[in-house]
Amino acid sequence: MAFTTIDFLIFFCIVFLVYYALAYFPFTRGKGLQKWWLLIANLVFYAWASPLNLVFLCGSSLAVYLASLAIEKRERQLQADIAQADKAKKKELCAQALRSKRVYLTLAIVFAVGLLALLKYTNFVLSNVNAVAAWLGGELSLSVSWILPLGLSFYTFQNVGYLANVYWGKYPPQRNFFLYLLYISYFPHVLQGPLEEYEEVAPQIYAERTFDAPRAEKGLVRFLFGLFKKWVIASQLSVLLTPYISGESEAYGVIVVLIGIGYAIQLYADFSGYMDMAIGCSEMLGIRMAENFDTPYFSSSIAQYWRRWHISLGAWFRNYVFYPVLRSKGLTKLRKSLKKNKHLSSALPTAISLMVTWLLIGLWHGADWSYILHGAFYGIIITASTVLEPVYAAFEKKCGAVAKSKPFALFRVLRTFAIVCFGYLIFAPGDLSITAEWLTNLFAGADLAKEALSTMWAEHDYGIVCALFGTLVLFAVDLYRALRKEKPALGMQRSLPRMAYCLLLIVAILFFGAYSEADASQFLYFQF
């Protein structure tokens, strides 16, 4: 059920009303029923498109839940055993317990990630087998038509993160499976994230709460701003860009540049718009969710951009891939063996771990070589900036005044945005042959590009104006936040301007939104 449908509007009104009614009716108040109501809502929301989806969600969560209990049980047994053991025995018992806990962890992760790999990547593997067979002169057309449950990549990662933390002893496991399922399936985050830490969000979901009008108002404003981003910017741009991204129309010269810039705006409006709607809904229920964007297109470097774009995915890969790989026995040994060269001993293991992480981030986005290349593209840039750090430091020392000047800061922001737009030429079509065609045509066909622009304007002049208007509003809001160094705010502080702002947003959505031309109920990140 997408946030932009009438189904969702009706669903959310019912959820909202019953949720707060349970906190006020004398016979339901104080009985902790709100969380069970939320669980029912989550399951209905998730099963709306296909009830079969629930099997995967529950199966993956159950495997992780059972493993978390087994890990905790083994830890308790260890504590009881070592209480009476001497030092040598303690060491042996700890090693035994670690082995058992590692087995539980591995089994559950193999099951959960295996399910994701099987459903998401089987066709990718088979298409490569077919290609190799064709290259060898044979003919194969292997493929499967399995469904990919919505949100599988997101809840698998939440499951893995939770289990890793129980394994590391950061927090005890949740003993009630249905409460665990309530956290995993929480409807604002189940389909597209953000990937939230159990300890941050679960206590809020489980708590009983009464209606908080200012908070609900702020949530509503946030929801409407998300809807504005989706319908006025992303959907309008989708109408213009889809023919090129799907390979239906050929692009030349300036059109290729406009695709890069346009897709950067479309994806940002689409994904951050979804997040605004999710965070807004959750806020109306009194539950604060993690922020996923922090004015990413005002970043001065690619590393900074990735700390401000899809923040929760970056944090997940940092905690559960980058750090564990970098601290693995092999890379620790490598670091120690290079101890004589201080920079290299730190830079080389970091570079290896970064490349592994970025290739996996690329693969996570989709089962195609273009996504892997997109990950490698960022991996190489960030790794190069780590390895070449002494060169940058020397430049800053030599040209301190220039490096710290405002025009140079602006240049760095524009350079970062240009790199990101170039990356989208690899990422957007999900098909390297289209990317290759765009890059070949980049400096050709000026006349064709001019003609395509005239046709586009003649057919979609209103849509173009609406998209430009929406982008200007988004740019102004983000610029204000970036300059004020404020975290993304939930909404204005005073009630009257907030209501006026709400009305303006509704009017803008009604007049400038595209809900008939584009399939506005689809979100780009659903496919990942």
Next chain:
Amino acid sequence: MERNEIFEKLNEIFRDVFDDESLTVTEETSAADIEDWDSLTHITLISEVEDAFDMKFSMKEVVGMKNVGEMADIIEREA
């Protein structure tokens, strides 16, 4: 090892990693207070601290440390 000795050594490491001779960390100093303290410098910092105090942080500590005070607590316990 005394707490002030730990902080003396930590200050040396922080100055070296962040290349800032004027840097002085306190119990409450966190990633939010030092502009360059990102995931890459965090892990470099962890490795340098481990080498200097001849100890090893667990993964729970690597991802869960909130400030330098917590880091010093772990060093006090482990080193």
